[in-house]
Each structure stands twice: as C-alpha cells, then as structure tokens.
Amino acid sequence: MVKKISAGVLALALTTSCVSSKVYKDLENKYADLKKENRQLSDDNESLTKERNQLDMQAKDLQGQLEKLKAERDKLAADYAAAQSNLKTLKESYSALEKNSSEALDSNMKKNRELLAQLEAKEKALAAEQERLNKLKSELQNRSQRVDELEGMIAAQEANLKRLKETLSRALNSFEGKGLTVEQKNGKVYVSMENKLLFGSGSWTVGTEGKKAVSEVAKVLADNPDIAVLIEGHTDNVPYNGSGQIANNWDLSTKRATAIVNIIRENKGVDPKNLTAAGRGEYAPVATNETAEGKSKNRRIEIILTPKLDEISKMLNEI
Known part of the structure; x- marks a missing residue:
C-alpha cells in the first residue's frame, strides 16, 4: 500500500508544476527507498533459492x-x-x-x-x-x-511478515508524510519514526501525535504475540548540550527508546518479554549529517519487528 501511495504521489508531483522542490525531493527519496527495498527483496529471494538448490544437490x-x-x-x-x-x-x-x-x-x-x-x-x-x-x-x-x-x-x-507490514501500513496510513515509514527487508519489518513526529529538541517526552502513532503499532503487536520487538533510539551527530539527567546523545537515545517501550506497554495485550529498548546514539545514521535534512532523518526511532525463528533453526540443524 505504501508503494502504491508513493507512486501515485510521485506521479502527481511530476504532472503538477506548482509543487515545491522540497516536496518533489522528498518524493524522489521515497521512490529511491522503494527501489532499494525491491532490490533487497530480490536478494532475499535469491538467497532462499540458493539454499533450496543446495538441499536439492544433497538429495x-x-x-x-x-x-x-x-x-x-x-x-x-x-x-x-x-x-x-x-x-x-x-x-x-x-x-x-x-x-x-x-x-x-x-x-x-x-x-x-x-x-x-x-x-x-x-x-x-x-x-x-x-x-x-x-x-x-x-x-x-x-x-x-x-x-x-x-x-x-x-x-x-x-507471507506473515508481508501481512504484518501491510497491517502496519494500514494502521499508520494517516501518519505518512509526517516522518513515518514502514519497510520489509532482511526478513524483518521496520517502522521508522523521525523525531519531529515524536519528541521536541533534547526531550524524551512523546508528543500527542507521536503517542497516537505508537499506540497504533502496539495494537498490531498485541495481535502478533510471536514477534520480537526491538526499539532503537537514534540521534544526529550534534553533541547534546542540555543538563540534568542526560550526559550525551547515547543517554538521550536510550531514554527515547525507553519512552516508546513504556507507551507500547500500556497496551496489556503486548507481552513485555517481547520488548527490548536500545540506544544507538549517532552511530547508526541513515543519511549524511552534513545537511539539515540528513540530520532530521537520523534523529529517529526504529521499531524492528522480527519473527521468532526457533522452529526453523531447529529444522535446519536436523537436516
């Protein structure tokens, strides 16, 4: 659904002369991200095909x-x-x-x-x-x-991952264009939320709009109890200049990740044992920190949903 909406918006932007260059650039970036996701899915499919070919050779x-x-x-x-x-x-x-x-x-x-x-x-x-x-x-x-x-x-x-991604996309449809994306790659589903949707500058208190988005994610998690959830906090490379309980960007990213976990835990259908909070500071950027736009993308929360693979790993060891 994200792909269809992005393609439609991009087409509308290309045929409308009054759209600003920033919106056009954002659409171009989303289109590039979708192409990257498609390539990743193709790589995953090729990897699975190689594994099957190897098993066929053994047979x-x-x-x-x-x-x-x-x-x-x-x-x-x-x-x-x-x-x-x-x-x-x-x-x-x-x-x-x-x-x-x-x-x-x-x-x-x-x-x-x-x-x-x-x-x-x-x-x-x-x-x-x-x-x-x-x-x-x-x-x-x-x-x-x-x-x-x-x-x-x-x-x-x-197929379950694809359904999970589609369910999240539908649940978070109203937040698209507000710094929120949903992707499926590397056998996982990634929900990325830029800080402009969640936090004020230097703060780890989640705003009203951000709470709504996180609560929608929690509803989906409550219906999928076999999913491990890692919440990562990320910052740009600008040193933290505040005071009090926070020492640096790493502390800030950890507190922000914990704040998201606490909101998800408000949904009693989510098993807390499936949740993990982690602070990554500025050490896992997704864009350059040389521009304001890149810094904005790096200041984010990533909710990484991973299916439990215990049964598959057990079968691989038995073959």
Whole structure:
C-alpha cells in the first residue's frame, strides 16, 4: 500500500508544476527507498533459492548413493544365485560320489562344507546390505520431507511478515508524510519514526501525535504475540548540550527508546518479554549529517519487528 501511495504521489508531483522542490525531493527519496527495498527483496529471494538448490544437490547425492547400493545388492544377489547353482551341482556330485571310495567322499564333503560356509556368508552380507539400503531410503525420505516442511515454513514466515507490514501500513496510513515509514527487508519489518513526529529538541517526552502513532503499532503487536520487538533510539551527530539527567546523545537515545517501550506497554495485550529498548546514539545514521535534512532523518526511532525463528533453526540443524 505504501508503494502504491508513493507512486501515485510521485506521479502527481511530476504532472503538477506548482509543487515545491522540497516536496518533489522528498518524493524522489521515497521512490529511491522503494527501489532499494525491491532490490533487497530480490536478494532475499535469491538467497532462499540458493539454499533450496543446495538441499536439492544433497538429495541428488543421496539418490546416487542409493543407486550404488542397489547395484551392490543386485551383484550380491547374483553371487547368491550362482552359489546356489554350485550348491545344487555339488549335491548332485555328492550323491554320485557316495558310491565311490570313502577318501573321495571325504574330499567332496569337505568342499561341500566350504561352499556351504561361503553361501551362508554371502547370505549374511546380502541381508546386511539390504538393511543398510532400507535405512538409507528411510533417511532420504525423512530429509526430503523435512526440506519440504522447511520450505513451507519459510514461505509462511515470509507471507506473515508481508501481512504484518501491510497491517502496519494500514494502521499508520494517516501518519505518512509526517516522518513515518514502514519497510520489509532482511526478513524483518521496520517502522521508522523521525523525531519531529515524536519528541521536541533534547526531550524524551512523546508528543500527542507521536503517542497516537505508537499506540497504533502496539495494537498490531498485541495481535502478533510471536514477534520480537526491538526499539532503537537514534540521534544526529550534534553533541547534546542540555543538563540534568542526560550526559550525551547515547543517554538521550536510550531514554527515547525507553519512552516508546513504556507507551507500547500500556497496551496489556503486548507481552513485555517481547520488548527490548536500545540506544544507538549517532552511530547508526541513515543519511549524511552534513545537511539539515540528513540530520532530521537520523534523529529517529526504529521499531524492528522480527519473527521468532526457533522452529526453523531447529529444522535446519536436523537436516
């Protein structure tokens, strides 16, 4: 929905001569961000495809081992049949030699016993190979099933993230253009709020409009209890010149992140164990600090929503 609205606004801006250059520049920047998101999604898809190809190669290797074992089993079966034929011949010889001298009879009986021993050994080897083959087939089937389950879980996780992003975009639609963006990248959903929507200069008290936006995010989180939530506070590189409880930008960013956590916690449907507050200071900028516009983008709160991947990690370790 964000993409459609951004594209529409950009088109309107391009066809309307009275739009200010700042609005036009903002629209250009949003369009560039959307292109960047699209490239990131393509990279994620390529990474998942590579993982699937690797699993397919492993399955082919196991299939090759299976065919090799089948060939060995068939050879043992042929040897077994030949040994049975020899045994039949020896039995016939044994019957004929019963009429001969005891010495000749003893010699043939000895050979017969040796062949019987060889036959028994080949039967045991054939049974062992058959057992190994059955075990390998079972392992191959189990691995193939786990790969299918893993692919299904990854696809479902991706679909859930997309739905979460769309739900947040709808919930925060009224705040677009006020320094708030919603993005899906790197298997996570990012809600970024510039400080102009949330805080006054040097303050960590959230304004009325900012509280409304954070409360809307909390409603969505209450409906998604399996999402880990990291709230990061960020500043520009201008040193903090205030006094009192704050020592520097890092302290300020931490207090701002904690202030957002406290607002989210007002929604009793949100599990506090899923929330983490972190201050990043000026050390993770998204734009240059050489311009006022870049500094404004760097002064922000990022709410990073991450699905819990315990089950997927467990399955990957089992494959």
